[in-house]
Amino acid sequence: MLQRVHARSREKRLVIVLNSLGQPAGPTKEIVQEFKFFLGMVARDSELAPLNYRNFPSLPTLDKILDYV
Secondary structure, three states: OOHHHHOOOHHHOOOOEEOOOOOEEEOOHHHHHHHHHHHHHHHOOOOOOOOOOOOHHHOOOHHHHHHHO
16 A cells, blocks of 8 residues: 555655666665555556546646656
8 A cells, every 4th residue: 555655745755766768776676666666556546547548648637646756
């Protein structure tokens, strides 16, 4: 459920380091894994990411998703 992640305030969010391809690389494997699970939960949220849109940029909720993440 990642309750610990969802309960974090904006000030307590962790910084994710990206590699040259824009993929999460650190600062630790545990933080990257937690971030991946969090993104998966956001993607499965039918209110934030409805399935009837094929392109991510065309989502009417794109600003909500980016703000939440």
